[in-house]
Amino acid sequence: MVDLFDAATTDTAGTPAARASSPLAVRMRPATVDEIAGQQHLLVPGSPLRRLIEPGAGGRAAPSSVILWGPPGTGKTTLAYLVATVSGRRFVELSAVTAGVKDVRQVVEDARRRLATGGDETVLFVDEVHRFSKSQQDALLPSVENRWVTLVAATTENPSFSVNSPLLSRSLLLTLRPLETEHVRELVLRAVTDERGLGGAVELDDEATEHLLRLSGGDARKALTILEAAAGAVLSDEAPTTAAGEETVPRIGLADVERAVDVAAVRYDRDGDQHYDVISAFIKSIRGSDVDAALHYLARMVAAGEDPRFIARRLVISAAEDVGMADPSALQTAVAAAQAVQLIGMPEGRIVLAEAVVHLATAPKSNAAYLGVDAALADVRAGRVGTVPPHLRDAHYAGAKEMGHGDGYRYAHDWPHGVAPQQYLPDVLAGSRYYDPSDRGYERQVSERLERIRGILGSQE
Numbered sequence: 001m002v003d004l005f006d007a008a009t010t011d012t013a014g015t016p017a018a019r020a021s022s023p024l025a026v027r028m029r030p031a032t033v034d035e036i037a038g039q040q041h042l043l044v045p046g047s048p049l050r051r052l053i054e055p056g057a058g059g060r061a062a063p064s065s066v067i068l069w070g071p072p073g074t075g076k077t078t079l080a081y082l083v084a085t086v087s088g089r090r091f092v093e094l095s096a097v098t099a100g101v102k103d104v105r106q107v108v109e110d111a112r113r114r115l116a117t118g119g120d121e122t123v124l125f126v127d128e129v130h131r132f133s134k135s136q137q138d139a140l141l142p143s144v145e146n147r148w149v150t151l152v153a154a155t156t157e158n159p160s161f162s163v164n165s166p167l168l169s170r171s172l173l174l175t176l177r178p179l180e181t182e183h184v185r186e187l188v189l190r191a192v193t194d195e196r197g198l199g200g201a202v203e204l205d206d207e208a209t210e211h212l213l214r215l216s217g218g219d220a221r222k223a224l225t226i227l228e229a230a231a232g233a234v235l236s237d238e239a240p241t242t243a244a245g246e247e248t249v250p251r252i253g254l255a256d257v258e259r260a261v262d263v264a265a266v267r268y269d270r271d272g273d274q275h276y277d278v279i280s281a282f283i284k285s286i287r288g289s290d291v292d293a294a295l296h297y298l299a300r301m302v303a304a305g306e307d308p309r310f311i312a313r314r315l316v317i318s319a320a321e322d323v324g325m326a327d328p329s330a331l332q333t334a335v336a337a338a339q340a341v342q343l344i345g346m347p348e349g350r351i352v353l354a355e356a357v358v359h360l361a362t363a364p365k366s367n368a369a370y371l372g373v374d375a376a377l378a379d380v381r382a383g384r385v386g387t388v389p390p391h392l393r394d395a396h397y398a399g400a401k402e403m404g405h406g407d408g409y410r411y412a413h414d415w416p417h418g419v420a421p422q423q424y425l426p427d428v429l430a431g432s433r434y435y436d437p438s439d440r441g442y443e444r445q446v447s448e449r450l451e452r453i454r455g456i457l458g459s460q461e
Contacts (some may be wrong), residue, residue, distance in 0.1 A: 015341030024228035025221045027080050027196045028187065033086070037183035037220070039075055039176055048172050049079065052150070053086050065144045065151040066157050067129070067168070070176025071345060076154035077127065079176075083152055083382075084123035090114070091123050096131035101139045108143040115148065129153035130162030137167050144170050157343075178309070179218045180340075187220050188212065188227055202231045203251045212257050215305030217346055227252075229260035278304075283314060287322045291361035295321045298350075298357050312338035315356050326366035326441035333359045364441030372435035379429065386426025389391045417452075421459045 030036050033043060033053060038066070042049045068076040071293075084091035092107050111122035124143070126132070143149045151171070159168055170459065191197035192204050208230070216223035234250040282297035301311055312334070320336035337356035341349040379385075395406030410420035421432060437447040 013263050024191060024197055024227065025224040028191045028224060029081060029193065031085070033082065036075060036082075036180045039079070041177065042079075042174055049174055053079075053082050064147045065171040066153070067163060067169075067171045067173050068152065068157070068176055069155045069159050069173060071178050071218070071342070072156060073216070073221040073223075074176040074179055075220065076176060077125070080123065080125040080152040080154065083150065084125075088120070089123050089150070090120040091125065093125045093127065096126055096128040096136070099126075099136075101136050103209065104139040108139075108148055109144070110356055111149045116143060121131050124149040126151065126153040128155060130157040131158070132157040134164050137164050140172065141166055156345075179220055181213050181218070183305075184213055184216055184218060184220055184223050185209065188223050191224055191227060198227075200249070202234055203249050205251055205253045207254045207258045208252050211254055211305065214307070215257070215261060217305065217307055226257065228263055230256045233259055240450050279311075279314060282311075283318055283322075286315075286318050286357065286361045287365065289361055289365065291358055293362045295354060298353060302346075302350050302353075308341045308346055308353060309338070309417075311353055312341045312356075315353070315360060318360055321370045322365055323360055323363045323365060324366040324369045325443045325446055326364035326438060328442060330360050330363045364443075366438040366440055366443045368435060368437050368443065375434045379432070384428055386428035388426065389423055391422065392424065417456070419453050419456045421456050424457070 033050070036043065044050065056173055068079060070076060080093075081091060083089070090111075092111075094103060094107065094181075095162040107122070107124055111124070114120060114122065126140070131136070140151060144151050153163070153171070155162060159173055163171075188204070188209065192202065193200050205225075212223060212226050212230070215226055223364065230252045234256050237250070278297055278300055281303065282294060285291075285293035285297060298311070302308075316331070318340055319331040322329040333356050337352045340352045344352070390404045391406060391408040391410075393405040395401050401407070408422075410417050410422045412420045414420070425432060435450070437443040437450060439447060
């Protein structure tokens, strides 16, 4: 259990202050709402979280319990910290990994005593609340209902499955979004110059900055940890000097960032050429069914710290564009991989991505659906649209039937094989063919069935 009000030094405003020996990520924790990068959707004036941080804002009572759900490094701890510090409340942190029911009850009882004697209100921050057992979560209920504490719980897992219903129903669920690259960049550059951080003791090369951002994967804490390690490495070296022998400010280069994380960077140049070359080779290897090459390029991107969500998005596109109806389950695999990567993050996400790559690379390929929709779009953009045949028009509104809407429509389920012989395309496009299935994989079955369907549709009996 960590009681920052009791354990940490405080500034003149009574706000807990990080020690000089604290990690850079702790020292750079925002002291005001304005310093928060990202999550602006939760911090608009009058929002529940804003009222919780700034009691009295918006003229409505603040919630007594919130659950913050989001990926690692998106600011859950920071927001909980601000709830306490901005309003001058006492901040107590419990980790669900190490705390038990006894610890929970001790904090709650202490908070009750403080309230009874006119002391400060307590903000109880429970990190990784999904790791709490049902009995541990139940122990929080009385304190939430009676407002003995303001509970701020954080989780990286879907609370609908990891938090029990009674606690969930008494809490406001707030979803944190992954930080954008520019948000993390803002935090890193601030840490380089801010007196709470490195105070200008080092400078950061552009190439090193870009690589650090790739490695962080949208995790602000990870980015600041890497920066701190790289800064420590260059500051421990002999200070650089000018030709005149004067000392200069040490610079953190790409090699220093690599050394800090013990990862060799894939050389993505500043303009992004290598970045796009590697992803291009990756997709073309999948399209060409070379699973070994595809895994190689995946490994290069993972080692370089490429955003796994970017890789997953490209896999979803590849599944639809290159595998298509030859193996419809490939798209399901790619979408599931994208969701799983979002849920579990890295480094475990590499396994999920690899599984999707293997499926897509070894699957039969067809771009028939892709070519089909583009051919249809070409006709539409060229003005070949025509009018909807009368028998297909909506006949449900008043007066529609009098205009002949729906007249002569044949209900497909009333016909053998569920296919009614009638025209669906506008007259100007009658007989057009956009989808030409291949003879590969599942699409071979589609081709055989489609031939029979088109024969029935064209008979117009």
